[in-house]
Amino acid sequence: MQALTLVSKELGEWAVRHRRHLHQYPELSGEEHQTHAYIKRQLEEMGMDILAFEAPSVVGFLRGTTGENTIALRADIDALPVLEEGDKPYQSKIPGISHACGHDGHTAVLLAAAKWLSEHRDEVKPNVLFLFQSSEERDPSGASALIQQGVLDQVDAIFGIHLWQPLEKGQIGVCHGSMMAACDEFTITIEGKGGHGAMPQETIDPIYIASQIVGGIQSVVSRSLNPLQPAVVTVGKVEGGSTYNIIPNEALMLGTTRSLTEETRQRIHTHMQRIVEGVSASYGATGRMEYRWGPPPLVNDKVQSRYVEQVVKDSFGESVYAVDLAPTMAAEDFAYYLERCPGAFIFVGMGGEASAYPHHHPQFDIDEDSIPIAIELFVQLVLRYARQAG
Template identity: 60%
Template sequence: MTLCTSTLGQWAINERRYLHQYPELSGQEYQTASYIRKWLQECQIELIDCEAPSVVGLLRGTDGRKTIALRADIDALPVTEEGEKPYLSKNPGVAHVCGHDGHTAILLAAAKWLSENRAEVKPNVLFLFQSSEEMLPSGAEALVRQGVMEDVDAVFGLHLWQPLEKGKIGISTGAMMASSDDVRIVITGRGGHGSMPHETIDPIYVAGQVIAAVQGIVSRRVNPIEPAVISICRMEAGTTYNIIPNQAILYGTLRAQSEKTRRLLAAELKQTIEALCEAWGAKGEVIVDWGTPPVVNDKAMSEYVATVVASHWGGEVLTHVEPVMGGEDFSYYLERKPGSFIFVGMGGEKSSFPHHHPRFDIDEDVIPTSTELLIQLVKHFS
């Protein structure tokens, strides 16, 4: 039986469109948080103290011996949105181009249904409307540190996923998404005139050697069956065409799907760069800004999701998704409690641009299904 009626589904879509127009960056979601708190209070859901701007609500179940947590991320990105849709962002340079507005609306709609049908809700339900998924410091890590997960038995979250075919619900057991760490490489040489490079220690030349060499870490130092990525994505060096600078700075990202490989990448990067720079008379410094751990789903909880999906929509809706190298701070919840992160497919004509693209948009057809999924996960949890 479908619990998310067309009325509730449209309510969620309307909420999503409102939220879409007023996006806020990570750590700055105070207007969004105020809006969420208002709705939770109207639903008579208890507000739990937590560090703003995250919002946590608790609905006490009829049994209450177990607690299930449901999470939505609420932050937007520093992107100028493009397109003609009537609900375009009203905040210049900020836009919901990843789907978090949809996640928030879906969890609000699930909270609304569960609060209106309390007699059918056996477990306690913790609603996590989490700040700062897109940028560090992580909002998930902060909530875990504040102890909101202490009495939780299982945690679930979903992501509306453009790369996955619309109509599919994707799960994985084990590693599903990668760790995400930022790296800064500072190469200090000795500048001089561009016509006399022999009198300098050229940090730009050394940087070129570094960029080539770090790819050997993945191909020659990491086990070939272990997914790993090192990407250098930005370089700063020099001020004009005929002066060799003193310094070059490279910026990049490290990705891995196991903690062991994550630590290996950082250690090998430091060793390789320091030695290479020294060979050319330069100094190399590697600064790793540790980000989010890998997202590793609990096998039993993913099997529980699969059972709920198959029994409610049929086995053809369910699909296994291969791990991706994107990062997600939902990993912090999974480090503390068993749970599962779920992809809801929406790829197709209505959602053809990738996540973080200025013209990205949600296929709103999947919002009712996503709301129904969260409700069913709660109703069948025991």
């Protein structure tokens, strides 16, 4: 673990205690009411102003000594519908729900950063917003909701962290530009003509047509997109029929697409629509695609990401900065903030023995050694910002 300049052992332990409490009482997206009350109570004990934004999100405000700039720090607070496995002493007490992505850690990190900054108000020049955001894991996005309520109206820059299992423990990384993918979902319905399995000539088989579409939409990535622009099209569910000798009237497919640029995202949608309708029509069926647009690509502002890089190197040492960090096709609704406000999203590595399982796995856990590092990063980003902005 890196030597920390500002964050004490006691504050790190304080954060871990709160993280473990939150881990035991996870709540799903949009339902984080106990979590809301818990966060609000902690902020009030710090003497923090609580701004009037819709629950279950919580927004705290700390006025800086100059107030010439306002920066926002964000943590997501929701959990997942995942039954936790293992034998942790702080195991989830809510059946079928767990913090299998680390949002309990993000919340504890931001609470601890708020605690440090509130106790050192005289050293804090910019105003600071602390965004404890609901509903990162599910639409409607909690980020979009806060933006619509005006949370970014006076914000000059925004930063968020993710305790990141794929990145080696002890590393901190940021991409200068595209970092995470747009995440969209689709439902394809094929309407054919059912009948007896022994007389297929009398039918229009939607299952066979669906199989052609599965292969066809894979050509979107391989033949319709720039090969230097990463993209993914995944069919995760195919549904149709009731028994072995009946050709059904209808087949259903559900899936997701991922892309790192808005141009690629739009091209995927256009070409998929054409393939679904065209392949279906060629067999005499009707094909419909419903497309749900999710979070856009997460693209860091390069000025702010370079600022993060310098803060990491100055605060933790050159070796801590993950030089070769590559974008990931995972998605994050922090992307909505970055569409409206300069900022950067940052990975704090925790991959290793204590955090061996991937995000969303039933046995996922945080390496708690990463928590003080993330607290220090948030605090340093705030304290150094006035100089950077000047």
